[in-house]
Amino acid sequence: MINKILASPADAVRLIPDGAVLLTGGFINCGFADELLEALHVQGTRNLTVIANNPSVGERGMSHLLRDGRISRLICSYSRKEGTTLIEDLLESGTLALEIVPQGTLAERIRCNGAGIPGFYTRTGVGTPLAAGKEHRDFDGETYIFEPAIKADFALIRALRGDRWGNLSYDKAARNFNPVMAMSTAVTIAQVDELVDLGSIDPEHVITPGIFVQHVVATSVATRKS
C-alpha cells in the first residue's frame, strides 16, 4: 500500500541536510508551511538556500530560520519583512546573500525545472538592472532575456487537504506558489491542514496530483484517516 503520510513535521524534515536548497510556498503570509519550517529550525539545519516569493512575515518558521542565520541565501521577488529590519540587518552584516527575481519569472523558472525545460525567454525585466549579464535575444522584433530553470532539492509546501497518495487541494489565495513548487522538485513535502481518505478530493478538483508529492504531514491529527 502506498502511504506517503509521515507522522510529524520532525519526521519529514529529517530528510533535509545542511546546505539544502529549498522551495517554500507562500505569499506574504498566506500558504507557508510554517510547521515544516519550524521543525527545520528545531532540527538545527543550517546553510540553507531558500527560494520563496518573500520571507514569511509570520512569527514561526521562516522567521526563526532567518533570525538565527540558518538561511545563507534567499531568492525571492520581494525581500521586505513588515515590522522588522531583520532582512536589512542580515544583508548589512553580510550573512545573507540575496537574489531578486520578478514574481512571474520566479514562478515560471520554478515550473521549468519540473517540466524538463532548461529555462525560458521573457520580455519581463528587459532594460532593467535585473537583465544585467543575461542572454538577450530577439524574436519577432521584440527583445527577450533568458531566465534559467531553478533547481532545488526539496519543496516545502502548504495545502488544505491531502490523502495518502499525495493528492492535494488548497484554500483560496493560500494556493499561490504551492502547486508550482510541488511540480518542481524530486522531493516535495506537503504540510496539510487535514488528511482525508482516498477519493475524498473529487478527481476533477485535485489541484496537485499525488505524482508531484512524496511526503504528506498533517498538522491536525484530529481528522487523520488513512
Add this chain to the structure above:
Amino acid sequence: MINKILASPADAVRLIPDGAVLLTGGFINCGFADELLEALHVQGTRNLTVIANNPSVGERGMSHLLRDGRISRLICSYSRKEGTTLIEDLLESGTLALEIVPQGTLAERIRCNGAGIPGFYTRTGVGTPLAAGKEHRDFDGETYIFEPAIKADFALIRALRGDRWGNLSYDKAARNFNPVMAMSTAVTIAQVDELVDLGSIDPEHVITPGIFVQHVVATSVATRKS
C-alpha cells in the same frame, strides 16, 4: 453587464474568416467542439489551418471540414483517422499539408503563446527526424531543440459547464487540450454542454478562468440561465 454568451454556434463562427488559424481541443474523439466545427462547415469557411492533437474520428464537425477540403493545413501529433483513408487520400492528392509534432511539445508550444513565451527548449525529438532543421543547444551537457510558440487566431474548445463570464469546467478526459488552448489565443470560443449561473462553479474548481474565454455557446438550451 458582461455577457459572453452567444445565441448559437452559427453566431459564434461568424467571427471566423477564410484562412483562419484554429486551435481545436480534443483527443481522439473526446472533448472536440463538434457543434462549432459543424457550424463552420455549414458556413462554408475554407483554407483553414487546424492545430489539434488529431483529426476527430467523429462523424460531425472536423470530419466534414476535412472531407470537403476546407482544411488546407493540419498540425497534429497523430494524423490517422480510424476506419477511413481520408487523411491518406488528402495527403496523396496534395490538398492537405501536414506537420507532425510530438504531443507534449504540441501542448507546450500552445501554452507558450498564451504565456508570452516565444518558444521552449526540449529534449523531446532530439536525434529524430522531427529535429531536422531546428536549433540545437546544450544545457548541462544535454542536447535540446528549440520549439517555437504556436500562434493561432481562434481556439474552438469544448467544456462541460460555462457561465456568462466565461468560466469553464470540464468532464473527465474531455479536458485534455481544451484549457491549454483557451489560454493561448486572443479569441477563444467555448462550446459548453450547460450554461450555469455565475458562482455555480466553485471558485476553487474553475479550470479555465473567464479571462481566457471570449465567447460561450451552449448546445443544450434547456439549462440556459444568465
Add this chain to the structure above:
Amino acid sequence: MNNLTRQQIAWRVAQDIPEGAYVNLGSGMPLTVSDYVPATREVMFHSENGLLGVGPRQAQAIKDMNLVNAGNIPVTLLPGGSFFHHCDSFVMVRGGHIDISVLGAYQVGQNGDLANWDLPQGRKAPAVGGAMDLAVGAKKVFVMMEYFAKDGSAKIVEHCNLPLTGLKCVTTAYTDIAVLDLINGKVFVRELIEGITLHTLQAETDVELHASPQLALLKPPALT
C-alpha cells in the same frame, strides 16, 4: 488651485476603466481604484497571488487571511471569481490577457519608461514583486503618482535615472494635477485641474508637453 487627493486620483483612474476590462491593481495607492468604479460597471479585478473577480474588502468580522489581495488586504471574491496558482496567474499577466495594470511610479520617461521599484538604497531591502511582469505584459499601463517629486522636479522626465521597471510601457499617467497620455514618445496633456494651464505646467516640466485634442478640465468630486 486644488490638487487631487490620492482618493481623487484613484477616482479619476476608475473613470477610464471600461466595463468588462480585466484589471490588476498594484499594491498601495492603486488598490483603492476599485472603490471608485461605478457600481453599474462590471470590471474584473485580478490579483497576482491567484485571484480573479476580487470584490470589496472583507467586513472586519470575517478576517479570512487566506483570502487576501496582493497587498495582503483581506478581500472578498465575487460570484464568478476563481482561484489559480502563480504560474497561471502570470500567464494572464505576461501573456497579455490583462487589459489594464495600474501601478505606482517614481518616474515616468516621456517614451513611457517606468521606474517604480527599489534597488537597495540606504537600508531598504529590495523588492520588485510582480511590477516588471505587469509593466511588460498588460495591454495598457496606467500609473498613479504625484506630478512633482519632493525636490520640486516633475516626475515625468526625458530619461529616467532611477532603476527601470519596464521600457516604453506606460500608457497614461494620472497625477494630482494632470492626466498625461504617452503616445509614440510624446507627452500629451489630456486633463488639467483648474488654475493650471499647459503653459504654466510646461514652465515647471523639463520634457515637452503637448495639448491632447481632448484637453479638458480635471474636476473630481469631493471625496473623503
Add this chain to the structure above:
Amino acid sequence: MNNLTRQQIAWRVAQDIPEGAYVNLGSGMPLTVSDYVPATREVMFHSENGLLGVGPRQAQAIKDMNLVNAGNIPVTLLPGGSFFHHCDSFVMVRGGHIDISVLGAYQVGQNGDLANWDLPQGRKAPAVGGAMDLAVGAKKVFVMMEYFAKDGSAKIVEHCNLPLTGLKCVTTAYTDIAVLDLINGKVFVRELIEGITLHTLQAETDVELHASPQLALLKPPALT
C-alpha cells in the same frame, strides 16, 4: 520451445513494476500490462490524455466515452485518481515524474535507441503521439516486442535504421523469448525461455549479447 504470447509478455513486464511506481502504458500491447500487476500491489497508471490512477476497463454497460485512456478504451478511475490538462500531463512526462514508460518497438539499438513510430510509409498517415516525450522523459523505458522481425532478423540491432523515437532511452526490452537489459551500450540477457541458450540466441542476433549476472529462466504462467 514456447514463445511467450502477447499476454505473457505483458505479464512479464508487470512483474517488474514495483509498488508505488508511476507508470505510463503506450497504446496497443502495453495497455494490457495493467491486467497482470498483482492485485496486492498499488501502481499508479498515468494516461497522457490527462488521467492518473487509471483503473480497470469499464463494464460494457457504462460506456462513458469521456473517460478513456490514450488508446480510446473506456476505463475507470481509482479513488485517489485525478484529471488534468495536457500541459500538466506532459510536465509529468517530460519533467521526469513518470517512473516507467512501457512502449512498443520496431527496433531497439544496443545503445538504447528506440524506433517505434511511423514516418509516412506507403499510404499510412504519420503519427507520433506522445512516444517521443515518453522516451526521453520517463526514468525507465520498458519496451515490448517480438524478438524477431517478420524477415527473421533480430529487432535488437547495432544501429537502428528506422526513424528514431528517442536516443539511448530504452532500459529493458521484454520479448517473446528473452528479457534484455540495455546498460551502457551493451545488451545483457537477463532471462531466456526454455530451449534457448545465450549461445543459440547469439547465433541469430547481430549485436553482441552478454549474460546478465541474474541470468534466469523466463517461465510465464499459462494465460488466455
